[in-house]
Amino acid sequence: MLETSARLLRLLSLLQAHREWSGAGLAERLGVTPRTVRRDVDRLRELGYPVNASPGTGGGYQLGAGAELPPLLLDDDEAVAVAVGLRTAAGQGIEGIGETSVRALGKLEQVLPSRLRHRVGALNAFTVPMLRTPRAQGVDPAVLTELAGVCRDAERLRFEYRDHAGSATRRTVEPHRLVCTERRWYLVAWDLDREDWRTFRVDRVEPRPPHGPRFTPRPPPADDLAAYVAKGVSRGAYAEQAVVRLLVPRAEAAQRLTPSDGMLEAETDESCLLRTGASSLDVMVFHVLFLGIEFEVVEPVELIERIRTARDHLSRALDRGVASAGPPAPGRGPGA
Missing domain, CATH: 3.30.70.250 (Malonyl-CoA ACP transacylase, ACP-binding)
Known part of the structure; x- marks a missing residue:
């Protein structure tokens, strides 16, 4: 069994990794009883982490956004700087850092209070980066984090997709993974209408919320998704x-x-x-x-x-x- 401090960090990491956990699921992952999970959740709340709980058989725990920034050892200015930096890295498709930036950005934005979200949005809206990546290949970081969220939570995604000629179609998919190169981002998903796996360029995706319902993830089309996408975009x-x-x-x-x-x-x-x-x-x-x-x-x-x-x-x-x-x-x- 993990010591209390280590278990709290593990619990926090689990809450950040998925949108919602059942008490039994957390207890199993941590190797403790549901009663211990409830006590640990109370400790996280005392530290300032906004953990929401819903009762009943279908209930569970969810990490929410609080009125104040939880103690991440960051002040407001530092949190804004980190969020802007992650958005820039994610949107520019920097090799080797893009996917990591999206995961970290998703965790950070999940707990940013409203006032800081507004500051981050303003900085991104009124800043023009002069970077080497061509502007035409840029991807909205908000779309990336939204797609990463539905992949994580196994929720159906509806979106409008533009092909190379600019024609738009409505698609409904079960999203699986985001795959990035130094130039572009791709979404690998099961297309419900075509009953097959498809690869979509993220810069051509315009999500149409609400998302859902949840689904049971299918086995992926390949063990090496990077090679699978490379084959599709370079040959298929x-x-x-x-x-x-x-x-x-x-x-x-x-x-x-x-x-x-x-x-x-x-x-x-x-x-x-x-x-x-x-x-x-x-x-x-x-x-x-x-x-x-x-x-x-x-x-x-x-x-x-x-x-x-x-x-x-x-x-x-x-x-x-x-x-x-x-x-x-x-x-x-x-x-x-």
Whole structure:
């Protein structure tokens, strides 16, 4: 059995991780009796944490927002600074920090009193970040935290979704997980209308509350959701598929490519395979060229012909440019 102080911290962490717990569920997780849970909840309230309780067989405990900021060892200004920083990191898709920022932001905003929420909202509404991430790829942190909440609580989500052409459809899904890259965020969810797993770009999602009812989570479509989403966004959504051998080790290629460029597969110590997709073979030619890595085409054969056509087209353009330029002016040739 955990000591009281350690058990209180564990209890607080459990209350922050899920929207609502039954007394029996908390007792089982903590290895104590329901009576001990009730005493520990009272201790948390004495410390300033607003823990709500609902009676009855369907009742439970829920961490709510209080009139005052609970003792997190942060004053008001520090809490606002942390919340703004987390929102900025989450919205900019910084590699390796975005998902963590959303989880931390969800916990912090759950206990922020109203006056501090207003200050955070004002700072975000009237601040324009000059960061490297393109604005067109930005995601509203409020949408991210809302989606993270319905994933956590296993609640059905209704939203309006815009496709690449801007057409909007209404969708109802059972949300599973958020997956992020350094460029975009994706929601993996079970689409109730299509009865299949789907991946949605979060910047095209506009939630339509209220959410619910709750559902029993299904087994995920893959153990490695990052690879599942990478495959979908780099190949499955495109009409043309290709396999290209990159003449560098996989580790080096992984540092220079993103998941949206395709899926990498180790081959030898000096090469790897890239499985990728594009809307057409002509677009595929330039997609592969712009990777900036020496390569050779494995399949399809038609891509090799498109590369030859592009090479000949560029050669003719260069020849015409040299011919029209004429001989260099005196004093301005290569030896000048």
